[in-house]
Each structure stands twice: as structure tokens, then as C-alpha cells.
Amino acid sequence: MTESAETTEDEGEGKQAVPRKRLNYGAGREALLGAAVRVVARGGLRKLTYRAVAEEAGVTHGLVVHHFGSRDALIEEALAHAVRTSLSTSALEPGTGKVADFSAGLTEMVTADPDIQVFQYELLLESRRRPELLPPLRALYDEYFAATHRELTRILPDDANPALMRLVFAALDGLVLHQLVFDEPTVTDAALEELRALLRLLDADGGAEGDH
Template sequence: MSVSPEESAARPRKRVDYGTGREALLDAAVRVVARGGLRKLTYRAVAEEAGVTHGLVVHHFGSRDALIEAALTRAVRTSASTSVLEPGSGDVADFASGLADMVTREPAVQAFQYELMLESRRRPELLPQIRTLYNEYFEATERELSRILPEDATPALTWLVFSALEGLVLLQLVLDEPDVTEAALEELRLLLSGRRGEE
């Protein structure tokens, strides 16, 4: 639905403080990409989402590529704080607890990351940041599995478990079935419990 210039002018603009403005614009960029993909990411779309003028977006980022890279860098920087992969207890019952809630609570962040993963196939310059992001997730999974299992988790087992978790996130994001995610996580915990019993 398009908005006429008169309606747009009548809308009050949000005031974005300089100190938090950049982060607010990055959050707006994440939501724009999550909704419409990278093809919908424009200065105007981000400005409208954030409730500011598009000149402010230009001021903070200078180019669309800089905006994309900054949003991805923010995702990398905040991934550890939002990750539920490492509760640190070593109790298999705690493993990945809260994963379904995280997807329900932050679907835009998850969708943004998948969009950028696919984009990195076309734009290899994004791949190092994508690798950094996923290395953080993988390493958190590996550390927690090493706490759960008597012997250190092998890279192959960690990759298998992480891939299962990643698939569950993607399916919940698309199908919006958190109960299915929770049931699958319970089965994964049972498999890990069985492996622990065998060692």
C-alpha cells in the first residue's frame, strides 16, 4: 500500500537520539530485510521503518553496502548475548532450552541472518562476517556438548547437532510451529542422553 506525499508529511517523525540512532536504524534495516529481502532495503524504507528522514540514514551509513555490512556486524556482535546454545550447566535437559521462544520473540533477526547467508553466495565479501557469526554459534554448541558428554564432542557430532538446531530454527521461522520445535528438541536431548550413557 503506497502512501501519498500528503499522508507521509502528516505523519509525525520519531525523534532518534544520536547516541542510539545508529542502532535504531540498524534494527529498522533488519526488519526491512526480514520482511522484504535485500531487494527492499533502501534508505527510504529504513527511514520509514525507523520514523526518520532518509537523510539521517545516508548520514550514518553513506551507502547501501555500508548499511548491510553494519547490520550484519551488529548481528555478529549481539549473537552471543542472544544465543541460547550455551546455558553452561552441562545438564542435557537445559540444552537449547528457549530456542523456540527465541525464534518466536525475534523472527526478524533470524530471517535477516538467513537472507544474508543466501546473499553471501552472490556477494562473497559478506562471507567472512557470516562465517564469524556462525562460528560463534558453532563454538557455543561445541562448548555445551563438551560439558554434557564425558568426552569432548567431536567436530562432526557438533556439526550434526548444530545443523539440526539450525534446521529447527528455519522451519519454525517459516512454519511457525514452536510446539514442533520443542518436541524435536526433546528428542535431540534424549539422543544426547543415550550417547552419554554409552560412553
Template sequence: MTDHVEPAGARGTRKRVTNYGSGRGALLDAAVRVVARGGLRKLTYRAVAEEAGVTHGLVVHHFGSRDALIEEAVDHAFRSSLDVNTLDTGAQRAQDFALGLGSMVETGPDLQTFQYELLLEARRRPELMPRLRALYDAYFDTARRDLSRILDRPVERGLSRLVFAALEGLVLHQLVFGEREATEEALAELRVLLERLAEDAEGSADS
């Protein structure tokens, strides 16, 4: 059964706000945008209602408590993030590694910002750590699989974490400073390094 989102202007003279869609998913998308702009502490029923263009009571009806809203927003962001992840694309060559990273940041900055906000908030709210850990474990595993495929050998945790940290740093810098071209330049250099590692591994296998 499809959830129905009642426009904020449907009753009386309430001010109508831009409606980004209908259903529970639209409310969770709105929650992600609220957190991206103001941090997790700004995530309230009223802020989500205004962002989604619905009534305050509808948000209360869907989530029941602020803690439930936070938990579902986190889970929703995790699922969305894994769906748009630029890793695990089946790349066989270093030249194809992390293609689309700069575009992902440019087209979906709120989702990326939400995750960084969550990283900071998890230091103050340990109950968020299991969800955060699950997301990053998925990231780490994906990076390791990609690198193992490209280098044609099992990749140790240290190397996969190093490469992932480089990617995450590029995402953060592009979010803050823009400069997608700098992201692409850095990725080109990273691919060159991976090519050399692959060549070294191939040479060692032949000797």
C-alpha cells in the same frame, strides 16, 4: 553523545510513520526488519526511513552509502544474534540444552530471518562471507563447548556440526511453518539422544 532521530513528520507535511525508537541502533533494527520482509535487495534508504519513522535524509546522513548501510546492518544483526543466542548458557545437563530456542524464534523472528536471507545473499555477494563466517564460527564454537560440557568429554567437529544443523533446521521450520510445539518435541528427542551419549561416555570411562 546520543544520536537523535528526527521524526518523519517534523518538517513540513511529511507523512509520519510509526517511530520504533531513536538513534543509530533504531535505524539498524529497522534495516533488519526490512530485509526480513523483503530480502537484502529491498534494503534502501527510503525503506529504512519508512520503517523507522524518520526522514530519508537522516538515513543518508548516518550511513552515507547503501553498501555502508548493508555492512552495518549485518554487523548489528550479528551482535544482536550473539546476545540472544540460546546456546552457551552454562548448561551442565542434556535436559537443559538449547532451552528457550522455540521462544527465541517466536519473539525475534526478524533477526533469524535476516540471517537466512544473508546466507542466500552471500552466494551472490562474496564480500559478505567474512562476516557470515565469523558469526557461524562463533555458533559452531559455542555448540561444541556446550556439548563438551554436557557430555564431559571433548566433542569432535562432526558431532557439534550435526547438532547445530539440527537446531538451525528447527529454527528455519518454525519461522516458516510456526508450530513451536513441533520444535519443542524435536528438542526433547534431541536431549534424550544427548543423555544417552553422556551415559555411554560415562559407562566407557568406568569400564
């Protein structure tokens, strides 16, 4: 399904038609979600409108309405998109069970696409004022918690308990926030290595991995 080239400019005298992009259904949806993330990252949730997302993506206002139907649906799907992107690029769950691989891509993730992270923090803060945002936030952050728990269980000789999982994830979350604000990736990398060193102390078999 494609969106025909349209314009948002009046066709009156002296105004030139501005063609819009043609996007296929799948690519168009991802492009709109990325545009929504950037809009919120720059201006906060109050700036998120169909028109702002359409402008950012270079498509028509109607295409945004067609894909999402409501602003709440757009917010929820953009949050899911942000979490998926973060999980795939941060190496939060590499699946190897090796301490050295845990969150190995976190610093680069923040440097490469800070808007994805800013978007999530914006929604977390906005949920203090708008409790209706909490259910989708809880559900989607549960994905982070689950991925962290699975990888810690692979790393540690005993299953990671929920409190330890929360502690480790909170440390990672805080490091991401600090890098966004202070832009000190080398400090982030050093702190991550300290976190891995602590995990090695909990891993009775850590020395056998050659991770020291």
C-alpha cells in the same frame, strides 16, 4: 548525539510537515539495525536502502547515512546485531553444562522475533549470488559454532569434536527454519527434546544431573 526533528514532506501548499523521531546515538543505532532487519525480512536484500530503513525507523535518511556510511556496512552490522540477538535469546550457550538447559529458549526466540531469523536466511541465500557477503557471514556464523562447541564441551565428558558441533548446530538451524515456514512450535519443542536425549546418551554423567 541526537538527530533534530526533520521532515521528508515538501513544505509546499497543502502538505503538512511530518516530525521525525529524536534518537540518542546508542539507541538510534540499535533502532536502525532493527529496522534494517525488518526491511530485509519483508522484502529481501534488494529492498534494503537508506530510505527504506529510515522510513521503517521513523527517522531521516541522513541519520542512516551518518551511522553507517555505506550499504555494505549497514548489512554487516545488521547481521552482527541479528547474531547477537539470537545468541542472547536462544540459550544456545547457557553456560550451565546441563542438557536440559541447551537451546531452551530456541522456540520462543523464533516465535517472539521471526524477522531476525528470516534476515539471516535471506543473507545466506543471497550469498550464493553475491560472494562478497560470504566473509562477514562466515565470521559471524563462527560465533554460533563457537558457542555451540563451548556448551557441548561443558555437557560432554570429552571435548566435542568439530563434526559433532556442526551436526548439532545444523539440527538447530534446520529446526529454526522449519518453524519459520511451518509455524509449528510444539513440533520444534518435541524435536529439541529428542536432540537433548541424544546428547544425554553421549554424556556418561547425564543421569547424575537429574535431566532424564
